[in-house]
Amino acid sequence: MRWRRSSGLSRRRRFGCLPILALTVAAIVLVSAIVLRPQPLPQAHSLPASHPRIEIAHLRPVAAFASIADPQARSLALFEEAGRVIQHPRCMNCHPRTDRPTQTDAMRPHTPWVARGPDGGGEPTLRCSTCHHDENFEPSGVPGNPKWKLAPIGMAWQGKTLGEICRQILDPARAHMGREELLHHLAEDELVGWAWHPGGERTPAPGTQAEFAALIKAWLDTGAKCPA
Amino acid sequence: MPYSLSVNGQVHSIDEDGQTPLLWVLRDTLKLTGTKYGCGVAQCGACTVHVDGQPMRSCSLALEAVASAQIVTIEAVEGAETKAIQDAWIARDVPQCGFCQSGQVMSAVALLRAIPAPTDDDVDIAMSGNICRCATYNRIRAAIHDAAGVLGSGRS
Ligand code: FES
Ligand code: FES
Numbered sequence: 001m002r003w004r005r006s007s008g009l010s011r012r013r014r015f016g017c018l019p020i021l022a023l024t025v026a027a028i029v030l031v032s033a034i035v036l037r038p039q040p041l042p043q044a045h046s047l048p049a050s051h052p053r054i055e056i057a058h059l060r061p062v063a064a065f066a067s068i069a070d071p072q073a074r075s076l077a078l079f080e081e082a083g084r085v086i087q088h089p090r091c092m093n094c095h096p097r098t099d100r101p102t103q104t105d106a107m108r109p110h111t112p113w114v115a116r117g118p119d120g121g122g123e124p125t126l127r128c129s130t131c132h133h134d135e136n137f138e139p140s141g142v143p144g145n146p147k148w149k150l151a152p153i154g155m156a157w158q159g160k161t162l163g164e165i166c167r168q169i170l171d172p173a174r175a176h177m178g179r180e181e182l183l184h185h186l187a188e189d190e191l192v193g194w195a196w197h198p199g200g201e202r203t204p205a206p207g208t209q210a211e212f213a214a215l216i217k218a219w220l221d222t223g224a225k226c227p228a
Numbered sequence: 229m230p231y232s233l234s235v236n237g238q239v240h241s242i243d244e245d246g247q248t249p250l251l252w253v254l255r256d257t258l259k260l261t262g263t264k265y266g267c268g269v270a271q272c273g274a275c276t277v278h279v280d281g282q283p284m285r286s287c288s289l290a291l292e293a294v295a296s297a298q299i300v301t302i303e304a305v306e307g308a309e310t311k312a313i314q315d316a317w318i319a320r321d322v323p324q325c326g327f328c329q330s331g332q333v334m335s336a337v338a339l340l341r342a343i344p345a346p347t348d349d350d351v352d353i354a355m356s357g358n359i360c361r362c363a364t365y366n367r368i369r370a371a372i373h374d375a376a377g378v379l380g381s382g383r384s
Contacts, residue, residue, distance in 0.1 A: 111271060112357035125342050125354035131270040131288045139249050140288035142270045 059084065059207025062218045075222035082215040083162040083227075088205045090195035094150050095157035101150055102158070105203055120149035136199030143199055147191040152176065166226035179220055187213030231295040235260065236304035246292030251275045253291055254301060262302040262330050266359070273358030276331040277301050283338040285357075302330035308382070309340040312375035320371040324362035332358050336372050344383075345376050 060081050068074040085091060093102045093110075101110040117123040122130070131140075132148040151157075154174040157165050169175050169182060177185060186192055187209065195205040205212070219225075230243040235258060242253055249268075254260045254277070263286060266274030270288040277286045278300040313336050316322075323329045332355070339346055339354040346354070351369050360368070 112273075112359075114356070115353060123353045125339050125350065126357055127282070130283060130357060131285050133289065133293055135290075137247075137249075137288055137290060139247065139290075140269050140285075142288045 054201065054203055056204065057084070057206035059211045059215065061211065062214050065218070071222045072225050075219055075225035076227060078215050078219040078222065079166060079225065080162065080227060082212060082219060083165075085195070085205045085207065085212045086157070086165060087162060088195065088203075090198055090202065090205045091192075092158055095155055096150065097153075097156040097158045097160075099153075107158075116150045116153070120152060122149075136197070138199065141200045143194070143202065145191050145194045147189075149191075161227070163227035166224075170224060170226070179224070183213070183217055183220060186216050231291055233291070233295060233299065234297070235299045236301060242291060244291055246290060246295075248291045249287050250277070250289040250291055250294055250299070251286035254286060254299075260301050260303055264327055264330055266328065266331070271359070272328070273331040273335060274328050276334040276358065278305065278334060278338060281338075281341070283335050302334060305334060305337055307337075307341075308379060309337045309375070312378045313337050313340065313371070315378070316371035316374040320367050320374065322364055322367040322371050324360075324364050328358060328360045328362075328364075332360065332364075332368055336368070336375070339372065340376060340379065345380055346372065 062078065065074050065077050065081075068077055089102075089105045089107050093104075093107055096102060099116045100114065101116075102108060103110045112126070114126055114128070115123050117127070122128040128148050131142050133142075133144040134146045135144045136142070137144055154176065155168065157168075160168070170179070172178055175182060193209045196207075196209050198204055230241045231246070233240050233242045233253065235254065240258060242257060244253060244257065251263060251265060251268075254263050255265065263277055264274035265287065266272035268275075268287045270285045273285065275286040276283050278284070279289070279294055279297045281298075310333075313333055317329075317333065322332075335355055335358050339351065343350050343354075348369065351372050355365075355368065355372075
């Protein structure tokens with residue numbers, strides 16, 4: 001019967017409340033002293049930028065192609081350099097092969113779920129102008145231009161190789177413009193020009209519109225050769 | 229110089245920066261808080277108002293761009309389509325939390341003004357810019373068809 005409390009003879013020593021309290025207080029003081037001991041302040045170090053810096057890419061000037069003696073090879077090289085603009089997301093996003101634009105550098109489907117409509121400016125009940133206006137609007141980050149709309153379906157570029165795009169823009173039946181007009185469109189059109197001034201955190205197209213136009217002009221002047 | 233802004237038929241003198249989003253002017257300056265701030269980046273449609281009759285996202289519209297326009301908000305939108313939409317919304321008990329609903333109503337009214345008897349596809353196109361966190365989409369679609377039916381029977 002060992003578990004029975006024995007009576008009287010072998011009484012356990014009993015602690016009073018005070019020592020327990022004292023021990024607890026001592027433990028708290030010790031822990032606080034360790035935690036609150038004077039320490040050097042953490043050094044400020046900069047956080048990584050929440051948005052990657054926008055990379056400004058340059059175009060090679062027309063003069064850089066002068067060393068290519070063969071005019072056909074030069075024409076091809078000029079177009080391939082201009083292709084860095086043509087195939088840039090700022091241009092491709094509004095040259096979709098479906099009725100729906102894409103957006104961002106990742107060229108993901110546009111949200112909201114808009115469609116080109118009869119004139120490229122959106123469906124009559126959800127026009128592009130529901131959100132897009134004459135200028136980029138910084139408070140909401142929504143880009144804008146007076147001519148904001150999709151390229152006609154005949155000028156769909158997404159999913160095509162640079163060679164296919166090249167033949168397409170030279171084909172008046174699909175491009176609905178001759179070479180003069182094509183050059184004018186690429187060199188002067190303000191919606192094309194938006195690609196270099198996209199606002200917000202959008203990466204602009206490489207170079208400038210003038211440099212791009214010079215490449216296109218030199219390409220046309222050298223016989224407008226297309227990649228395979 | 230202050231802008232004079234026509235909202236719900238009243239002209240207000242607004243002394244704010246021209247780049248201030250219209251939504252801020254409506255809610256903070258004019259205290260017309262029926263128009264909601266959902267995302268501020270033209271993604272949700274909660275801030276939809278009519279600008280010269282067109283539904284637009286007021287969070288993405290500069291004050292200076294609408295200074296000569298007629299703006300109508302949920303507080304004052306009216307007419308046969310509005311009445312039909314309001315009745316159908318109540319009958320179907322469309323809203324859940326309600327936050328998106330003033331934008332939904334503004335888009336739905338504009339839809340019925342443009343297409344009096346919309347198909348499901350028409351509804352999808354017109355309403356796809358109005359997001360509802362409570363997913364009341366089925367009731368919205370049904371209520372739009374109900375409202376179109378009421379308007380149609382009134383015409384025939
Ligand atoms: S608050 Fe304007 S679209 Fe969301
Ligand atoms: S009813 Fe709650 S967000 Fe639409």
